[in-house]
Amino acid sequence: MLHVENLTVSIGDKRILRGLDLDVRPGEVHAIMGPNGSGKSTFAHALAGREGYDVGGTATLDGADLLEMEPEERAAAGVFMGFQYPVEIPGVNNMYFLRTALNSVRQARGEDEVSAREFLEVAKRAMQLVDMNPDFLQRSVNAGFSGGEKKRNEILQMAVMEPRLAVLDETDSGLDIDALKVVASGVHALRGPERSMVVITHYQRLLEYITPDFVHVLVDGRIVESGDSSLALHLDDHGYAQFLAVAPGDEQRSLAATRS
Amino acid sequence: MTTDSLTSNVVLPTKRDEAWRYAPHRTLAELSFGPPNGSIASVPAGLLDDIPVLDGLCVVVVNGIVDVGRSRLHSLVRGVTVSSRAAALATDRAASTPGDETPSPTDAYVVLNAAYGVDGALIEIEPGVVLDEPIHVVDISIPDHLGGASCARTHIHLGAGSSATVVETRISAGSGFGGSNVCTLVSLDDGAELEHVVLQDLPSSQVHLGRVEVDQATRSTFRARSFNTGGAYGRLEYHVVLRGPEASADLAGLYLGSGEQVLDQQVTVVHAAENCVSRQAFRGVLDDESTGVFNGGIDVRPGADGTDASQSNDNLLLSVRAEANTQPRLEILADEVSCTHGATVGRLDDDALYYLRSRGVRAEGARRLLIDGFANQIVEQVGAGPVRAWISHRLGYRDDG
Numbered sequence: 234m235l236h237v238e239n240l241t242v243s244i245g246d247k248r249i250l251r252g253l254d255l256d257v258r259p260g261e262v263h264a265i266m267g268p269n270g271s272g273k274s275t276f277a278h279a280l281a282g283r284e285g286y287d288v289g290g291t292a293t294l295d296g297a298d299l300l301e302m303e304p305e306e307r308a309a310a311g312v313f314m315g316f317q318y319p320v321e322i323p324g325v326n327n328m329y330f331l332r333t334a335l336n337s338v339r340q341a342r343g344e345d346e347v348s349a350r351e352f353l354e355v356a357k358r359a360m361q362l363v364d365m366n367p368d369f370l371q372r373s374v375n376a377g378f379s380g381g382e383k384k385r386n387e388i389l390q391m392a393v394m395e396p397r398l399a400v401l402d403e404t405d406s407g408l409d410i411d412a413l414k415v416v417a418s419g420v421h422a423l424r425g426p427e428r429s430m431v432v433i434t435h436y437q438r439l440l441e442y443i444t445p446d447f448v449h450v451l452v453d454g455r456i457v458e459s460g461d462s463s464l465a466l467h468l469d470d471h472g473y474a475q476f477l478a479v480a481p482g483d484e485q486r487s488l489a490a491t492r493s
Numbered sequence: 494m495t496t497d498s499l500t501s502n503v504v505l506p507t508k509r510d511e512a513w514r515y516a517p518h519r520t521l522a523e524l525s526f527g528p529p530n531g532s533i534a535s536v537p538a539g540l541l542d543d544i545p546v547l548d549g550l551c552v553v554v555v556n557g558i559v560d561v562g563r564s565r566l567h568s569l570v571r572g573v574t575v576s577s578r579a580a581a582l583a584t585d586r587a588a589s590t591p592g593d594e595t596p597s598p599t600d601a602y603v604v605l606n607a608a609y610g611v612d613g614a615l616i617e618i619e620p621g622v623v624l625d626e627p628i629h630v631v632d633i634s635i636p637d638h639l640g641g642a643s644c645a646r647t648h649i650h651l652g653a654g655s656s657a658t659v660v661e662t663r664i665s666a667g668s669g670f671g672g673s674n675v676c677t678l679v680s681l682d683d684g685a686e687l688e689h690v691v692l693q694d695l696p697s698s699q700v701h702l703g704r705v706e707v708d709q710a711t712r713s714t715f716r717a718r719s720f721n722t723g724g725a726y727g728r729l730e731y732h733v734v735l736r737g738p739e740a741s742a743d744l745a746g747l748y749l750g751s752g753e754q755v756l757d758q759q760v761t762v763v764h765a766a767e768n769c770v771s772r773q774a775f776r777g778v779l780d781d782e783s784t785g786v787f788n789g790g791i792d793v794r795p796g797a798d799g800t801d802a803s804q805s806n807d808n809l810l811l812s813v814r815a816e817a818n819t820q821p822r823l824e825i826l827a828d829e830v831s832c833t834h835g836a837t838v839g840r841l842d843d844d845a846l847y848y849l850r851s852r853g854v855r856a857e858g859a860r861r862l863l864i865d866g867f868a869n870q871i872v873e874q875v876g877a878g879p880v881r882a883w884i885s886h887r888l889g890y891r892d893d894g
Contacts, residue, residue, distance in 0.1 A: 281851045284843070308853035320848040324866030324873075330849070333862065338853035373866070390852065 234259050234429055235280075235398055240290040242272070242279050242454075249275040251454035252290070257398070260426040264440055264465060265433045267451035268473045273433045274317060276451070277402040280431075281314035282307050294398055308334075309341035311397025315387040315404050321375040327386070328370035331356060331393050338394065359392035363419045381412035388419040399423070399430045405439035417442030437469035452476045499526070499608050503601035512759050513600070515786045515818055517726050524642045524672060524700060526605045529557035529612065536563070536633060537666045549626035550575050552614035555633045557643040559612050572619030572655075575628055578648055579612035602702050606676045610644035613675075616659060620652035620682070627658040627690075627877050634695070636669030642700065647677040651685035651713075658688040658877045663703065664723070665695045672700035672724065679705065681713035683737065688716045688876050692884060695723035697752055704730040711737030711766075718875045719746035720884060721756050730759040735769035735797075742771040747871040749888065750783030750815070761790035764827070768799035776871050777808040778864055779815035789834070790822035797827040804834040809841065809867050865890050 235257040242250040249272045257263050267273050279288055282304035292299045297310055322330070335355070336346040347355065356370060363385045375383050384404055391399055401420070405413055420443050424430070432443060440448070440462065448464040449456045450473070457476045458464065505522060506513035536555060541563070552575060553563040559577035566575050614630040634643040649659055663673055672695060681687055695701045701724045707715050721727045733742045748756040756779075762771040777785035787806040808817035819836040841863050849859035869890055875881035 283847055303856070304847060304850035305853050305855050305859075308851060314851055316848065316851075320842070320845045322845050322848070322863065322866055324868070324870040325862055330852075330862070333858065334849075334852035334854055337855060337858065341853065394852070 234295055236291065236293045238291040240279065240292055241288070242275050243287040244285060249454055250279065253454065253456060255449065255456065257429045257431060259429055261447065262424065262430045262432060262443065262445045264445035264448045265431060265451050266435070266448060266465060266468055268477070269435065271451045272454040273451055274402050277314055277400045277433055280312060280400050305337065306341070309338045313391050313394050313396030313399045315391060315399065315401040317403040317406060319375045319383040319387055323373045323376040325374050327372055327374050328356065330374050331390060334390070335393055355393055359389050362392050362422055363388045364415050365389060380407035381409065384408060384412065384416055388416055392419065392423060397428060399428065400433070401430065402433045403435060404432070405434055405436065413439065414442060437465045440465045450476055499605065503604050505601050512788060515755055515757060515784055516728070517755060520700065520725060523640050523670065525640045526609055526642055526644065526674070528609050529643065536635065540633065540664065540666050541631070550628045552630045553633065554613055554630065554645045556635055557610065557612055557645045559614065570622065570624055572622035573624055574615070574617040576615050577612055578615040578646065581615050602674055603676065603704060606644045606646065606674050610646040610676060613645040614647045616649045618651045618655040618657050620654055622652070622655045624657040627660050627880050630659065630661045632661065632663045632673055632675055634665045634671060634673040636665065636667050636671035636699070638669050640670050642672040642674050644674045647675065649677065649679045649687065651681050651687055653682040654684045656686040658690070658880065660690040660692070660880055662692045663695060663701055665699055668696055668698045670698055672702070674702040677705045679707040679715065681707070681709045681715060683711045684713060686714040688718070690718045690875060690880055690884070691729060692720045692887065693723050693727050693729060694887070695727065697723065697725055697754060699724050700726045702728050704732070707731070707733040707742070709733065709735050709737060709740040709742065712739045713737065714740070715742045716876065717744040717746070719758070720888065721746065721748040721758065722888065724754065726755045726757065728757040728759065732761050733771070734763045734765055735771065736765050738766045738768050740766065740769045744773045745871050745874045746775040747868055748775070748777045748785050749868065750777065750785055751780040752783060753781070754783040755786070756783065757786040759788050761792060762802065764791070764793040764797040764800040764802060766797055769797065770801045773804040774871070775806050776867065777817055778811065778868055779808060779817055780811040782812070782814045784816045785818065787819045788822065789820070791824070791832055793825040793827045793830050793832065795826045798829045800827060800830045800832070802832045806836040808838045809864065810838060811841070811864070
């Protein structure tokens with residue numbers, strides 16, 4: 234399903250990803266963990282199609298070359314990225330935005346658009362999943378939302394878009410334990426045999442609620458260790474220091490990562 | 494001086510006049526002014542079809558003369574008078590209308606308007622009357638191929654404790670050169686509440702000069718919503734005097750420029766009494782080589798203690814050649830005053846575009862969504878639902894309600 238091979242990303246003259254390999258099969262949930270600055274978010278944005286990245290290597294979804302696509306084409310191909318910092322868009326109604334998004338990908342796939350009434354049903358089901366007040370649909374996208382509300386809104390969007398591949402970038406950051414549980418249960422409910430997820434996180438906390446099939450450790454732009462969910466527990470106990478020593482890259486970077 | 498020699502004798506403003514700094518003076522000099530020619534010009538078919546959503550009381554003014562045949566002047570609500578000013582003056586009914594004493598003219602175009610603007614809408618709401626349906630004044634200037642600009646004056650007087658919504662639409666037909674020069678005189682008695690919406694949508698070959706003079710008594714409320722989008726030069730000027738204590742003036746506006754348009758907002762709010770509140774919030778969306786101007790003044794006179802005044806101007810530039818000019822003018826001569834102002838000029842947010850595109854919205858649609866969102870924050874401040882929906886439709890936006 235998702236096949237990533239020797240993926241490199243530079244921003245300007247700064248190399249962030251240095252040859253990342255990852256294979257995700259349908260229905261699998263993969264967690265990517267790593268210290269700050271290791272390239273976790275860059276990996277997510279490279280899959281979603283952020284501009285300004287100098288990208289090399291391969292990333293395909295169901296055989297289609299993601300790296301050749303515009304961000305909106307990737308969404309139509311089934312990629313959904315949950316942002317670590319969802320963008321506030323004052324003046325754009327959340328409901329209108331969601332319906333526009335859903336109909337855009339449906340149109341791109343040659344499917345019929347959903348009517349306002351049909352969409353309301355879709356949205357209602359999604360709202361229940363993330364325990365959101367219906368008022369949220371009438372507010373501007375993320376404008377004035379608390380951190381937890383923004384993250385719930387991301388999961389709400391995921392529920393509406395029903396992606397093939399969900400990439401969740403530090404969805405747990407900035408959440409209190411209740412919000413974390415809501416987000417995690419939303420993610421859990423959206424797991425399915427045809428949907429794969431890549432969950433990026435700094436801490437093991439989220440993985441107590443979302444048990445991943447695989448855990449990967451990303452250090453200095455490369456996956457240096459992979460294992461099952463027990464690896465996350467190990468990392469929680471021992472930190473990333475053991476990997477920093479073996480990781481290639483300049484010393485300063487490793488030191489910075491250790492400190493953070 | 495006879496009115497006929499007026500045009501050649503007035504001294505037109507120049508670039509050295511701060512309030513006229515960005516105006517296209519050569520184009521303005523080509524406009525000609527004179528008394529209305531007396532007969533109602535024929536209005537091209539279809540011009541009014543675009544305006545039917547507001548189908549209540551309506552005053553249609555064609556080249557400065559009220560077209561009674563196309564207007565709907567009879568209100569079912571007692572205490573509401575909507576008529577032609579010229580007709581009312583003829584029967585002496587408007588003789589006592591406050592606001593008819595012309596404010597001290599500040600420039601040539603106000604002088605010309607006062608001289609040639611013999612007709613226009615007269616709106617009188619008696620004390621205590623609450624009128625829910627909006628009153629629509631449609632000003633149509635039909636080009637005469639001689640560069641003529643029509644002059645009309647709208648008078649609005651709300652008695653104590655009354656409330657109303659008045660919408661003024663300024664349009665024209667054809668692509669010939671010409672335009673309109675419209676002055677609106679508003680007088681609000683104690684506790685009166687007016688929402689006043691202006692939509693300026695003349696063809697881009699023409700010029701609109703609009704001025705709104707507002708005089709507010711104690712605890713009255715004036716809400717202005719302006720949409721300035723037409724004309725080679727579109728100018729909307731507000732001069733609001735908070736004369737009675739605890740009066741409130743809330744002015745919001747949107748200007749949408751493209752091509753080589755110059756859209757000019759000149760706003761002055763005078764705090765002349767204690768404990769008044771005023772707010773100015775204007776936004777511009779400027780594409781191509783268009784120019785937006787916001788010149789906003791807050792004038793707090795001696796003794797106007799407890800003044801609470803704010804001003805903001807935000808501009809979205811869609812092209813590298815578009816230009817936004819913003820100038821705050823604050824003159825504070827009282828104590829215990831809160832005055833804030835701020836201005837921004839920016840481009841579409843790349844992060845927001847990416848966010849929308851990552852959700853499947855195509856690049857052009859994402860741009861549109863962001864621009865609409867920016868502009869919508871002014872549109873949604875129109876209080877009267879049908880008016881808001883109609884403005885949204887007219888500007889090509891959706892109305893989310």
